[in-house]
Amino acid sequence: MREAGMADQDRGEVKQLGDVRREIDAIDAQMHGLLMERTELVRQVAEAKAQAASDAGEGSFIAFRPGREAEVLRALAARHQGPLPLAVIFRLWREIMSAKTRLQGPLRVEVFGGADPLRLWDLARGYYGSFTPMNLREEAMDVLRRVSKDRSVIGVLPAPQPDDGDAWWAMLGRGDTAPVRVVACLPFLTEEGVLPEAYAVAQADFEETGADTSLVVLTFSEAVSAGAVEAQLQEAGLAGTLYLRKEQNGQYYALIGLTGFISAGDGRLETLYNQDGIDGVQLIGGYADPVRLAGCLEKGE
Ligand SMILES: O=C(O)C(=O)C[C@]1(C(=O)O)C=C[C@@H](O)C=C1
Known part of the structure; x- marks a missing residue:
């Protein structure tokens, strides 16, 4: 069946709805197949990380690699064309990479909401995926302590503001927060000249990617x-x-x-x-x- 309202002169060139849907089905099957293949590769990545950790005398490894994730997103941005917003592509890949981090080991996100908990929660959810366990905490220091005790925890905190009561950033690397570092900023897609809204902290290393802020x-x-x-x-x-x-x-x-x-x-x-x-x-x-x-x-x- 043709769609109603189609202009006569277009009829000859417009594909039948059913034909277009068959093409979409074929693409979906390819995308799904590729996602399953990609998942198999992530299993191999986890094996390589486990080997590297054991060579270094460590019992466990940190699965998430913020620097690598940034490189994957930048490659998407460089390739991207067409009307589908890049923000949507990023969201899809954040979902994929978060799920694949969780296939490698436990992952939990602890959020300090600051002045706008809803916004911080949304940012963290969008970045670390729909299914990653997340908790909202009332104090920045509570988040930092939880991150310092558990290598599988990522903390998300608002970027520091002049009127903050709690300068959590001044406490990093001291006392019980010693192993905690800033490893990423959120959101990863933004307008020119806009500062990050939130920082992610973890016991992971901040890795060089070629375009970084220390x-x-x-x-x-x-x-x-x-x-x-x-x-x-x-x-x-x-x-x-x-x-x-x-x-x-x-x-x-x-x-x-x-x-x-x-x-x-x-x-x-x-x-x-x-x-x-x-x-x-x-x-x-x-x-x-x-x-x-x-x-x-x-x-x-
Ligand atoms: O490259 C890795 O180290 C992976 O674990 C793969 C992958 C991905 O899905 O691309 C997943 C989690 C990491 O944070 C980074 C990237």
Whole structure:
């Protein structure tokens, strides 16, 4: 049957609905087959990770690899064409990769909602998949402690704001949060110039992907101006953005996003530490820079 209302001159070129649906069925079968094949490869990936962990004398391995996930999404963005929004493609792949992480071992997400728990919950759900167990917690420190106790837990926290009561980022890498690092930012698809809304933290490594932001917390014993912090970064040969300054319990902290991947042994961090007034330089992880695309956000996002 032809669809009603079709213009006469189009009739000759328009395919029958049933024919088009048969083509869709064929594509669905291919996509489904490929997804099953991809799943088999993920089983092999898990075996390789288990072997690497055992070679390193570790009993278990962390399945999720935020850097690799970012590379997969960037490859999709580079290839993508046509009217299907890239945001939809990302959502599908986030679902696939989260499910495949869970096939390799346990995974749980602990969310601190901050001022907008609904938004943070949505971001975490969209990123870590529909079926990944998730809990909403009322305190950032509660999330950090849970992450520090369990390598299969990812924490999602709001990106720091000037009026936050709790500067959770200043606590990373100290005391009972020692093994916890920032490993990703959410959302991964955003407009140019928009800062991340949330950070994911875990015991996983922040891995280099070729387009990264490293996060550093500087501690000062006295209040310091934004200009002074920026000058100190420059002096140490580091390019970055001062995200936030905060006073907490008599200490002054600055959160910096440094351009590029920086490892703990980077000499420029030492140079920074040796500058006047700086009491501490703590690398707290970082994230693969998100894909930035003009007009990618739907209205209401
Ligand atoms: O490449 C891996 O290490 C995988 O486990 C595969 C995969 C994927 O599905 O592409 C799944 C989980 C990881 O976080 C990254 C990627």
